[in-house]
Amino acid sequence: xxxxxxxxxxxxxxxxxxxxxxxxxxxxxxxxxxxxxxxxxxxxxxxxxxxxxxxxxxxxxxxxxxxxxxxxxxxxxxxxxxxxxxxxxxxxxxxxxxxxxxxxxxxxxxxxxxxxxxxxxxxxxxxxxxxxxxxxxxxxxxxxxxxxxxxxxxxxxxxxxxxxxxxxxxxxxxxxxxxxxxxxxxxxxxxxxxxxxxxxxxxxxxxxxxxxxxxxxxxxxxxxxxxxxxxxxxxxxxxxxxxxxxxxxxxxxxxxxxxxxxxxxxxxxxxxxxxxxxxxxxxxxxxxxxxxxxxxxxxxxxxxxxxxxxxxxxxxxxxxxxxxxxxxxxxxxxxxxxxxxxxxxxxxxxxxxxxxxxxxxxxxxxxxxxxxxxxxxxxxxxxxxxxxxxx
Amino acid sequence: xxxxxxxxxxxxxxxxxxxxxxxxxxxxxxxxxxxxxxxxxxxxxxxxxxxxxxxxxxxxxxxxxxxxxxxxxxxxxxxxxxxxxxxxxxxxxxxxxxxxxxxxxxxxxxxxxxxxxxxxxxxxxxxxxxxxxxxxxxxxxxxxxxxxxxxxxxxxxxxxxxxxxxxxxxxxxxxxxxxxxxxxxxxxxxxxxxxxxxxxxxxxxxxxxxxxxxxxxxxxxxxxxxxxxxxxxxxxxxxxxxxxxxxxxxxxxxxxxxxxxxxxxxxxxxxxxxxxxxxxxxxxxxxxxxxxxxxxxxxxxxxxxxxxxxxxxxxxxxxxxxxxxxxxxxxxxxxxxxxxxxxxxxxxxxxxxxxxxxxxxxxxxxxxxxxxxxxxxxxxxxxxxxxxxxx
Numbered sequence: 001x002x003x004x005x006x007x008x009x010x011x012x013x014x015x016x017x018x019x020x021x022x023x024x025x026x027x028x029x030x031x032x033x034x035x036x037x038x039x040x041x042x043x044x045x046x047x048x049x050x051x052x053x054x055x056x057x058x059x060x061x062x063x064x065x066x067x068x069x070x071x072x073x074x075x076x077x078x079x080x081x082x083x084x085x086x087x088x089x090x091x092x093x094x095x096x097x098x099x100x101x102x103x104x105x106x107x108x109x110x111x112x113x114x115x116x117x118x119x120x121x122x123x124x125x126x127x128x129x130x131x132x133x134x135x136x137x138x139x140x141x142x143x144x145x146x147x148x149x150x151x152x153x154x155x156x157x158x159x160x161x162x163x164x165x166x167x168x169x170x171x172x173x174x175x176x177x178x179x180x181x182x183x184x185x186x187x188x189x190x191x192x193x194x195x196x197x198x199x200x201x202x203x204x205x206x207x208x209x210x211x212x213x214x215x216x217x218x219x220x221x222x223x224x225x226x227x228x229x230x231x232x233x234x235x236x237x238x239x240x241x242x243x244x245x246x247x248x249x250x251x252x253x254x255x256x257x258x259x260x261x262x263x264x265x266x267x268x269x270x271x272x273x274x275x276x277x278x279x280x281x282x283x284x285x286x287x288x289x290x291x292x293x294x295x296x297x298x299x300x301x302x303x304x305x306x307x308x309x310x311x312x313x314x315x316x317x318x319x320x321x322x323x324x325x326x327x328x329x330x331x332x333x334x335x336x337x338x339x340x341x342x343x344x345x346x347x348x349x350x351x352x353x354x355x356x357x358x359x360x361x362x363x364x365x366x367x368x369x370x371x372x373x374x375x376x377x378x379x380x381x382x383x384x385x386x387x388x389x390x391x
Numbered sequence: 392x393x394x395x396x397x398x399x400x401x402x403x404x405x406x407x408x409x410x411x412x413x414x415x416x417x418x419x420x421x422x423x424x425x426x427x428x429x430x431x432x433x434x435x436x437x438x439x440x441x442x443x444x445x446x447x448x449x450x451x452x453x454x455x456x457x458x459x460x461x462x463x464x465x466x467x468x469x470x471x472x473x474x475x476x477x478x479x480x481x482x483x484x485x486x487x488x489x490x491x492x493x494x495x496x497x498x499x500x501x502x503x504x505x506x507x508x509x510x511x512x513x514x515x516x517x518x519x520x521x522x523x524x525x526x527x528x529x530x531x532x533x534x535x536x537x538x539x540x541x542x543x544x545x546x547x548x549x550x551x552x553x554x555x556x557x558x559x560x561x562x563x564x565x566x567x568x569x570x571x572x573x574x575x576x577x578x579x580x581x582x583x584x585x586x587x588x589x590x591x592x593x594x595x596x597x598x599x600x601x602x603x604x605x606x607x608x609x610x611x612x613x614x615x616x617x618x619x620x621x622x623x624x625x626x627x628x629x630x631x632x633x634x635x636x637x638x639x640x641x642x643x644x645x646x647x648x649x650x651x652x653x654x655x656x657x658x659x660x661x662x663x664x665x666x667x668x669x670x671x672x673x674x675x676x677x678x679x680x681x682x683x684x685x686x687x688x689x690x691x692x693x694x695x696x697x698x699x700x701x702x703x704x705x706x707x708x709x710x711x712x713x714x715x716x717x718x719x720x721x722x723x724x725x726x727x728x729x730x731x732x733x734x735x736x737x738x739x740x741x742x743x744x745x746x747x748x749x750x751x752x753x754x755x756x757x758x759x760x761x762x763x764x765x766x767x768x769x770x771x772x773x774x775x776x777x778x779x780x781x782x
Binding site: 273 | 614615618619622623645648649652653655656657659660661662663664666669670673676680
């Protein structure tokens, strides 16, 4: 008789920071130099689906990530997450005789992003959040998202924020152990559900330096960076939380743009300098400035992570106005198909318009969303025998 | 009989800062928020020639700048310089009866840059330095360059540094009057004459925000900028002076690159963000990094002012090595004609090479140079009747 295969399938969302995480005070534990704050994006559009399973028949801890198998024990980040969750399960099994002793079994994990890695979206955040959540559910752990966030953080820093929906902060904490460096929900989706998002994917010729090594170069060499983490971010975190509580889009937007700019300023103050923004990114910034100028107030905010893609935040009430303008400068990009757009009333700088038109290959229209979801067994990525469905 | 026309002709150099001036604490007096330091470039290659004249027959103070006449009294910056010099002359005339009373006469000034304004070089620095020097010479003032720098500074801040050759600092000063905000020579050309310069002119599609308004936007909105001016620049000024005194190119180069990057970082930390570097600029930075990596030490330094053009500093001993590499990525640019170049041994990033190749339209090869020169009457730009020669 075949060994029993335990399994659970979840999905986890992408999150895009509005107060940026950049820099670690402890590289091993992924403890950040400053707190950060993000908006969770809807899993209807962007998500990682992960199935975790365990069985006596499995020979080693294995992850199939987008179809490629890897040995979990060969990855420090992956094995830290598995081992921490496994030890929690082991304690529960000790306390409760009726629980199956599945902490002793090897795991098979299958994970798929529904968005191309090449899109430059923070796939590791959704990935490690789904990985942590899937194994925690497999083990029937009753931890809160904040408790789980301490584990996901060790996989990928920003993953901790993907364990919540809505508006989420990652509080940097003070302890050397990292026990207090966790994510908390600032407000749920329902508090301010009108937040909309357009991602403008710039067809980057080449990926720049990875964020993992880039951020530590900044910590080591930027003389402006210390000022940012000590004297600027703490006040911005408070102001951003207040803006979200007040549903004050203008303040939210200005802080978002200012903090994105400052993050990239610190990258430029690094030696050798790190550039993630390219001419397309800069042209998108000009287009957003044109959109806000024409509106007479700040109705759209750009933010850029470690790459040239723009993420644009706006409210549902201004959707038509903003999407018409973005469409006018990126008509030929993939992603507009289902969105019937009208000509824009916004006067857009010609050079910026041309640059965006030739540099943006794809748009993704989405909105704020909820936290990880448990999916039905039908959605599992793992067959009953414990092998990946699409392997 | 025609009225006598007094006249004098001078030339003044361009200077390129290695510790950047950005931000005014007093806009009217052009008092800077931080000290700065520059290298004066040779007038054999780049210069402004200015003839100043005065005569009873002149009806108003007029400047012909590159062929365009303008009323000096309509420009606050120009008239401040003229009036300050005129009042000094007036005092001398009072004290000395034998002096001609030319301070009462209107002036005609004719000024020509030998380089295109479109090249984005700091033409106002050479321009105001030549303007100030020409009138001071016309008036037979015996002021030192430092004394004159106080006047030129009010025309254009960085002009004060073009009154000296060699390595020049502009000490920010402390007084509200600006009396102590003057240029001084750190070292003359002869101290370290081997400094060479290649200017890579990026064919900018469009000029960005002017430095005059850009710098005050940074002062008003960048939260990192205060850290730069208070806690970073003072130490860099000392370190840069020491590097120059020690003829320590590696330190000079690293400080130059770091300070250029930080200036542009502060521009990016401005709201709305200011971008002067474009994809071509960034590619030039990569090429310089490749050149230094291949050399195993820092033999070339880039710096960028308020535009996309790169100024590259290097020593004469490394000229062939560096120019061969720069030529390899900009073969079709104007300016290489007189320079027979060999293939480069440097391995240059393909994307950077292509970007530079399509983005750099012109190179200017020059070197460190001396301060303003008095030219012979044959070089005057003014006819004997006081009108411009090419009008």
